[in-house]
Amino acid sequence: MSYELSSEHEEFRRVVRDFARAEVVPYAARWDREHHFPVEVVASMGELGLFGLTAPEEYGGAGGDFTSLCVAIEELGRVDQSVGITLEAAVGLGINPILTYGTTAQKERWLPDLVAGRALAGFGLTEPGAGSDASATRTRAELVDEEWVIDGAKQFITNSGSSITSVVTVTARTGTRPDGRPEISAIMVPAGTPGFVAETPYDKLGWHASDTHPLSFVDVHVPADHLLGERGRGYAQFLATLDDGRVAIAALAVGCVQACLDMCVEYAGVRQTFGGPIGRKQGVAFQIADLEVMARAGRLLTYQAAALKDSQRSGRGATTAEFKQAAAVAKLYTSEAAVSATRIATQVFGGYGFMEEYPVARFYRDAKILEIGEGTSEVQRMLIARGLGLPVE
Missing domain, CATH: 2.40.110.10 (Butyryl-CoA Dehydrogenase, subunit A, domain 2)
Known part of the structure; x- marks a missing residue:
C-alpha cells in the first residue's frame, strides 16, 4: 500500500505550518510558563477547520481523511506539544467517539460546536x-x-x-x-x-x-x-478509539523529533567552540544525524498507519488486526524516539539546553508523557507481541 503524502497533504502541511508559526510560536513559552490554556488559539484552529478535518460536511466538517489530521497534529506539535495534544484529544478522543458511535440526535446536538472549535469534549x-x-x-x-x-x-x-x-x-x-x-x-x-x-x-x-x-x-x-x-x-468502543489515538500521538511525537532536529541543526551552525561551529565536530554531527533517522523512520511508520486507517474508512482493505499492529508499532517507536531526541537536543545545547529560555527545555519536559498516554510503551509491546501470535498475557 502506498502511503506517500499527496501534493494536497503537503500543501495543507504548509498552511498549518504558517498558522503555527504566526499564532503559536510567539506565545508558546509564555503559555507554558503561566500554565495558560489558550482558548483563543482553539477558536482560531476552529476557524481554520482543524477540528473538523475528519467530520462530515453535514456537521460543518471537511469530510477529509485521517492522514490530514495527523499532518495537522505533527505541525502543531513541532512548535508546541500542548497545542498539538489539544487538537489530538479534541478530535481523536472527543469528536470521534460521538461521530463513530453516536445517534443522529447526539451528533446533531454536539458535533457542530465541537467541529467549529467553539467547544471541546x-x-x-x-x-x-x-x-x-x-x-x-x-x-x-x-x-x-x-x-x-x-x-x-x-x-x-x-x-x-x-x-x-x-x-x-x-x-x-x-x-x-x-x-x-x-x-x-x-x-x-x-x-x-x-x-x-x-x-x-x-x-x-x-x-x-x-x-x-x-x-x-x-x-x-x-x-x-x-x-x-x-x-x-463501552470498553470495546474506547479500545477502538485508542487505536486511532495511538497514531495521532505518533504524529505528535514526530513533531517533537522534528523540532529537536530543527533546533539542533540551527544551533550547531552558529554555536562556536574551539574556533568553529560545533556542527563540525563528529560527536555533535553524528547525534544530529541520528535525529534525522528518527524523524524519517517515525514519519514513515506514522503515515503508514494513517494510510491503513484511511483504507479502512474507504473500504479498500486493511484489516483491523493490520491497523492495530501498525498503530502500536508507530506509537511505540515514535514516543520513545521523541524522548531520546529531546535528550540528544539538550546535550547538543549543553548548559543552554537546561535553561527555560530555550524551547529545548520545554520539549524535554513535554516528551515523557508520549510514552505513557494512549497506552504505555509496555502496553504497545504487549499488543505487538500478541499481533505476532505470541501467547503473552
Missing part, C-alpha cells in the same frame, strides 16, 4: 485504580427512571475542565455480564451537570498549556439517551 477512561487495566473501572452508572445515575472518579482527562468544555464521555459499570465480568458502557455527561466536577487542574511536568483535570461524579443524573453506542460495549 473529553474522554473519561482512566481512573485512580484503572490505568492500563481499563477493565478495572470502578465508576458506576445505574439506570433509574429513565436516567443514568453516575458515581465515581476519573483522572488525567484532557480538555475536560476548560471554559469551553461541553461534554465528557465516560466509561462506567452498568451491570454484570453473564460470564461474571463487569458490563461497561459509555455515557455522555454534559459540563455543568450537578454532581459532575472538574477538580483543580494538575500541576504537570509538561504540557503546561493543555487542559487536564481529575473528575468526580457524585449522584450525577443524565437522561437515558446519553448512552453512547450499545450498552455493554
Whole structure:
C-alpha cells in the first residue's frame, strides 16, 4: 500500500505550518510558563477547520481523511506539544467517539460546536485504580427512571475542565455480564451537570498549556439517551478509539523529533567552540544525524498507519488486526524516539539546553508523557507481541 503524502497533504502541511508559526510560536513559552490554556488559539484552529478535518460536511466538517489530521497534529506539535495534544484529544478522543458511535440526535446536538472549535469534549477512561487495566473501572452508572445515575472518579482527562468544555464521555459499570465480568458502557455527561466536577487542574511536568483535570461524579443524573453506542460495549468502543489515538500521538511525537532536529541543526551552525561551529565536530554531527533517522523512520511508520486507517474508512482493505499492529508499532517507536531526541537536543545545547529560555527545555519536559498516554510503551509491546501470535498475557 502506498502511503506517500499527496501534493494536497503537503500543501495543507504548509498552511498549518504558517498558522503555527504566526499564532503559536510567539506565545508558546509564555503559555507554558503561566500554565495558560489558550482558548483563543482553539477558536482560531476552529476557524481554520482543524477540528473538523475528519467530520462530515453535514456537521460543518471537511469530510477529509485521517492522514490530514495527523499532518495537522505533527505541525502543531513541532512548535508546541500542548497545542498539538489539544487538537489530538479534541478530535481523536472527543469528536470521534460521538461521530463513530453516536445517534443522529447526539451528533446533531454536539458535533457542530465541537467541529467549529467553539467547544471541546473529553474522554473519561482512566481512573485512580484503572490505568492500563481499563477493565478495572470502578465508576458506576445505574439506570433509574429513565436516567443514568453516575458515581465515581476519573483522572488525567484532557480538555475536560476548560471554559469551553461541553461534554465528557465516560466509561462506567452498568451491570454484570453473564460470564461474571463487569458490563461497561459509555455515557455522555454534559459540563455543568450537578454532581459532575472538574477538580483543580494538575500541576504537570509538561504540557503546561493543555487542559487536564481529575473528575468526580457524585449522584450525577443524565437522561437515558446519553448512552453512547450499545450498552455493554463501552470498553470495546474506547479500545477502538485508542487505536486511532495511538497514531495521532505518533504524529505528535514526530513533531517533537522534528523540532529537536530543527533546533539542533540551527544551533550547531552558529554555536562556536574551539574556533568553529560545533556542527563540525563528529560527536555533535553524528547525534544530529541520528535525529534525522528518527524523524524519517517515525514519519514513515506514522503515515503508514494513517494510510491503513484511511483504507479502512474507504473500504479498500486493511484489516483491523493490520491497523492495530501498525498503530502500536508507530506509537511505540515514535514516543520513545521523541524522548531520546529531546535528550540528544539538550546535550547538543549543553548548559543552554537546561535553561527555560530555550524551547529545548520545554520539549524535554513535554516528551515523557508520549510514552505513557494512549497506552504505555509496555502496553504497545504487549499488543505487538500478541499481533505476532505470541501467547503473552
